Amino acid sequence: MKGEKYLNPSRIPSIWCPGCGNGIILHAVLATLEDLNIKQEDLILVSGIGCSSRSPTYTIFDNIHTLHGRAIPIATAIKLVQPGKKVIVMTGDGDSMAIGGNHIIHAARRNIDISVIIFNNSIYGMTGGQFSPMTPSGKKATTAHLGNIEEPFDTMKLLKGAGANYLARIGTYYYSQMMKYMKTAFTHNGFSAVEVIAQCPVYYGRMNQYPTPYDLLMWQKDNLVFKTQFEKMAEHEIIGKMEIGEFVNENRPSFLEKRQAQLERMIQK
Amino acid sequence: MPNDIWQGAEACAKGAMKAGLTYFAGYPITPSTEIAEMLSIYLTEKGKIYKQMEQEKDHVRNVIMPKVLQRVFMQMEDEIASIVSIVGASMAGAKAMTATSGPGFSLMQEGIGYACMVEAPIVICNVMRGGPSTGDPTKGSQGDVMQTKWGTHGDHGMIVICPDSVEEMYYMTIKAFNLAERFRNPVILLTDETITHMREKVEIDPNAEIEIIDRLQPTILPNIPYLPYGTFKDEVAIIGSLGSGLGTSITGMIHREDGFQSPNFKIGSPLIRRLVNKIEKHSSDLFEVEVINGEAENLVITYGITSRTVKSILDSNYKNVGLIRLKTLFPFHDETIQKLTKNAKHVFVAELNLGQIYLEAQRAIGHRIPVTLISKVGGQLITPDEMIKHLEGSIS
Numbered sequence: 001m002k003g004e005k006y007l008n009p010s011r012i013p014s015i016w017c018p019g020c021g022n023g024i025i026l027h028a029v030l031a032t033l034e035d036l037n038i039k040q041e042d043l044i045l046v047s048g049i050g051c052s053s054r055s056p057t058y059t060i061f062d063n064i065h066t067l068h069g070r071a072i073p074i075a076t077a078i079k080l081v082q083p084g085k086k087v088i089v090m091t092g093d094g095d096s097m098a099i100g101g102n103h104i105i106h107a108a109r110r111n112i113d114i115s116v117i118i119f120n121n122s123i124y125g126m127t128g129g130q131f132s133p134m135t136p137s138g139k140k141a142t143t144a145h146l147g148n149i150e151e152p153f154d155t156m157k158l159l160k161g162a163g164a165n166y167l168a169r170i171g172t173y174y175y176s177q178m179m180k181y182m183k184t185a186f187t188h189n190g191f192s193a194v195e196v197i198a199q200c201p202v203y204y205g206r207m208n209q210y211p212t213p214y215d216l217l218m219w220q221k222d223n224l225v226f227k228t229q230f231e232k233m234a235e236h237e238i239i240g241k242m243e244i245g246e247f248v249n250e251n252r253p254s255f256l257e258k259r260q261a262q263l264e265r266m267i268q269k
Numbered sequence: 270m271p272n273d274i275w276q277g278a279e280a281c282a283k284g285a286m287k288a289g290l291t292y293f294a295g296y297p298i299t300p301s302t303e304i305a306e307m308l309s310i311y312l313t314e315k316g317k318i319y320k321q322m323e324q325e326k327d328h329v330r331n332v333i334m335p336k337v338l339q340r341v342f343m344q345m346e347d348e349i350a351s352i353v354s355i356v357g358a359s360m361a362g363a364k365a366m367t368a369t370s371g372p373g374f375s376l377m378q379e380g381i382g383y384a385c386m387v388e389a390p391i392v393i394c395n396v397m398r399g400g401p402s403t404g405d406p407t408k409g410s411q412g413d414v415m416q417t418k419w420g421t422h423g424d425h426g427m428i429v430i431c432p433d434s435v436e437e438m439y440y441m442t443i444k445a446f447n448l449a450e451r452f453r454n455p456v457i458l459l460t461d462e463t464i465t466h467m468r469e470k471v472e473i474d475p476n477a478e479i480e481i482i483d484r485l486q487p488t489i490l491p492n493i494p495y496l497p498y499g500t501f502k503d504e505v506a507i508i509g510s511l512g513s514g515l516g517t518s519i520t521g522m523i524h525r526e527d528g529f530q531s532p533n534f535k536i537g538s539p540l541i542r543r544l545v546n547k548i549e550k551h552s553s554d555l556f557e558v559e560v561i562n563g564e565a566e567n568l569v570i571t572y573g574i575t576s577r578t579v580k581s582i583l584d585s586n587y588k589n590v591g592l593i594r595l596k597t598l599f600p601f602h603d604e605t606i607q608k609l610t611k612n613a614k615h616v617f618v619a620e621l622n623l624g625q626i627y628l629e630a631q632r633a634i635g636h637r638i639p640v641t642l643i644s645k646v647g648g649q650l651i652t653p654d655e656m657i658k659h660l661e662g663s664i665s
Contacts, residue, residue: 008516011529041514044361057518057529062511064360065520065530066353067383073350074357080341081292081361082512106346263337266315267329 003030006040008060015054017125019213021172021198025119026055028175028196029090032182043086046075048095050126052119052198055090069099072107075114083256086186087113093120093134097153101133104193108162111190112255117182118155118193121200129203140207155195156247165190167248171197173220174244181246190254197224197242272472277435277465278303280473281394281458284442285366286311289481292358292365294343294351296373299406300462301396304368305344312342348373352380352393359389360519362510364446366392370462371400374413375420381455382421383521385544388498388506390449390456390484394442397461399648408648409462409574411621417457418599424541426548428555429457429599432464433576436471441596447482448555452548453505459598461621463574463650489515498540499526504547549600556602558593560609565591567660568610569643570630571619572598574650579619581653590660598626603633610634615663619643619651 007030016022033043045056049068056063066074071089079087096104096118107114123141124130131141131148134155138147156167166188168181178196185192199205199216210216227245230238253261275283281304285293293312295305314337341358345351348369355365369377374395384391397413399405417429428448432441442458449456485507489495497508497517509515518528523537548555559576561583569579572595579592593609610616616638618627627642634640643659645651651659 010527039514040516041512044511046357057520060516062514062517063519064357064387064511065518065522066357067379067521070349070353070380073345073354077292077294077341077343077354077357077363077365078361078511080343081358081363085512102346103350106350260338263313263334266313267326267334 003027003032003034006030006033006059006061008058011058014058016051017202019199019201020051021121021196021200021213021216022052022055022119024172024175025052025117025178025196025198026058026090028178028182029055029088029117030059032179032186035179035183036186038086043088044078044082045088045090046071046078047090048092048100050092050095050124051121052090052092053095069095069103071095072100072103072114072116076107076110076112079112079114079256083113087115088186089114089116091116091118092125093118093122094124094132097133097155105158105162108159108164108191108193110255111163111165111252113190114192115185115188116191116193118195119198120155120195121198121204122152123200123204125200125203129207135204139204141204142207155193156243159193160248163191163252164193164248165250165252165254166192166246168193168246169195169197169242169244171220171224171244172199173217173224184246184249189257190252271474272470274468275435275439275471275473276303276468277438277460279307280435280438280471281368281442281460281465282307282311283475284439285392285446287439287475287479288443288446289364289483290366290446291339292341292343292355292363293367294345294354294358294365295367295369296345296348296351298348298370298373300398300465301368301370301373301394303465304394304396309342309344312340313337348376349380352377353383355391356380356384356387356389359384359391360387360508360511362512364390364450366394366446368394368396370396370398370406371404371413372402374416378416378420382423382425384455385421385425385427386521387519388453388508388544390453392442392445392449392456392458394458394460396465397459399646405648407462409621409650410646410648411461411573411575411625412646413459414598414620414622414625417459424545426452426454426545427457427599428452428454428548428597429459430597431459431572431595433573433594435464435467435469436473438464439471439473443479443481447480450482450484451505453484453508454548459573461574487515494527496526497528498524504543504550552600552602553605555597555600556605557596558605558609559596560591560593562588562591563593563609564612565589566614567591567617568593568613568615569617569619569660570595570606570626572596572626575619575621578651578653578656582656587657587660595626601629601633606630606633610638613638616640617643617660617663619656621645621650
């Protein structure tokens with residue numbers, strides 16, 4: 001299996017529930033890394049707290065499982081101290097968009113050279129199913145019995161406004177497309193992020209009439225709409241749909257590039 | 270020895286550079302901002318580059334620039350990002366520090382506990398200002414003493430050192446880095462607004478040789494598994510830096526020898542005990558004091574800026590008063606205090622809070638002799654006259 005050589009067998013099985021989407025995303029990350037011919041010493045994986053943040057700990061790469069919400073500033077520091085290494089953050093929707101929301105927008109604004117994989121399962125899984133800033137409005141959670149009255153973030157719009165260099169959103173249903181976006185993200189300069197919609201059948205699904213992983217994947221099939229098609233749809237048709245695809249693909253100078261250029265200017269004066 | 274006039278913040282920044290600082294992250298906050306401002310200049314060696322560019326272009330390009338590129342100054346989005354980023358930098362091999370004050374120090378507490386758990390050598394300079402909350406940003410205080418030791422949740426070891434002069438700020442900053450590297454633990458340089466902002470004479474030769482301690486690196490042997498949290502020197506883990514490609518695994522959870530989380534009593538109990546013990550067992554050496562008139566009947570225990578008040582009255586008129594100045598606040602070593610106060614008739618604890626080290630001293634001394642608190646809060650230092658009044662009132 002592609003990417004398998006990067007798994008640490010002494011740490012398997014994972015803590016994830018049967019049917020969880022996190023394994024699909026981790027697999028896509030590792031397979032992409034194999035396609036890119038990444039060696040153990042080329043990469044540092046960083047994560048926060050939550051189900052998805054356990055991902056790096058199952059690999060053979062140098063990895064750091066940090067505090068809830070704080071993966072991104074830690075990854076920023078690691079990239080600056082080890083600029084020759086690739087730094088990838090694996091984080092969840094609560095970790096990156098609620099408690100770590102401030103950090104992710106500032107990392108995008110700095111255009112710091114890290115890639116962030118956002119595992120968006122629309123719920124706090126580790127703590128047992130509370131609504132997150134990515135839970136769709138109206139959906140139920142253990143802390144939203146009558147349905148969530150808040151609106152979720154649109155991560156792509158948020159991070160685009162903040163200044164990210166590469167942004168894409170996809171779902172676990174579209175495996176090969178997910179790998180394609182990850183490949184672009186991992187090789188892009190500056191800040192890149194790929195948001196992956198993942199199924200959480202045990203909490204999100206069970207509370208919202210999608211009792212099996214299959215139901216949630218079918219929801220993705222029916223409701224995740226690629227950009228080109230989404231843009232052609234009428235306003236009433238897009239209700240409940242989610243736009244997927246590449247949202248930003250820019251080549252603005254990254255933090256490290258600007259820093260190097262600034263220091264070079266200093267000696268040329 | 271060259272004489273100069275430095276500011277406390279300047280002494281801290283220069284000491285950090287001397288100790289080998291390579292990564293600073295911080296967030297503007299009064300009264301610690303000057304440390305960040307100065308380090309933003311020192312870390313890029315702006316002055317040196319400009320000065321040398323005229324004659325030694327090649328030297329700048331080939332020697333100074335590569336060094337500068339390995340050094341990082343970051344102004345982060347808040348103090349939480351600052352503390353965790355220095356932990357990340359440190360685990361990736363940097364010598365890292367931050368500087369902050371009251372509210373920022375409160376925000377950093379979770380990150381400090383994380384650093385204890387993953388054994389990250391970091392230095393935190395906390396410049397105490399009036400609290401609680403926003404308090405009085407521009408006035409001195411000593412209200413954060415217990416927070417340095419107990420601010421983060423869970424049992425953990427902590428080293429807290431406290432300078433009482435600008436010159437000592439320089440040497441203690443270097444010492445803070447050395448202790449952090451030796452024990453792989455956060456070290457808090459606890460100072461206050463007055464020491465940090467005041468300018469006074471220093472006799473420091475910045476080029477003098479001084480001992481610099483660096484953390485140990487793991488030895489990788491064939492056929493022997495690399496265990497970042499299973500190989501120790503004096504109970505301190507020997508952990509490879511992130512980026513060395515050894516497969517170092519780090520977590521703030523209870524972890525096995527290979528760094529993988531394992532919520533298991535048989536692993537958690539010895540781990541927590543080791544994290545505390547690796548520091549506590551050295552408390553008699555780590556607990557440093559300065560003693561003046563140690564044989565006097567009346568002894569004042571104090572630290573930081575308040576010891577300057579006591580020193581100013583220790584002249585011929587006050588032969589019956591002695592000083593025990595704590596250079597280390599934690600680990601607190603009861604036996605040292607017991608020994609030093611053995612023959613005293615009355616012990617005073619002077620501090621700019623409502624009794625924090627007072628409780629430590631009282632516990633160490635017991636009910637053998639009276640222990641009296643001399644305290645002042647609200648933004649003023651204890652003046653020499655007030656100190657004399659307090660002492661005379663109790664001594665007579």
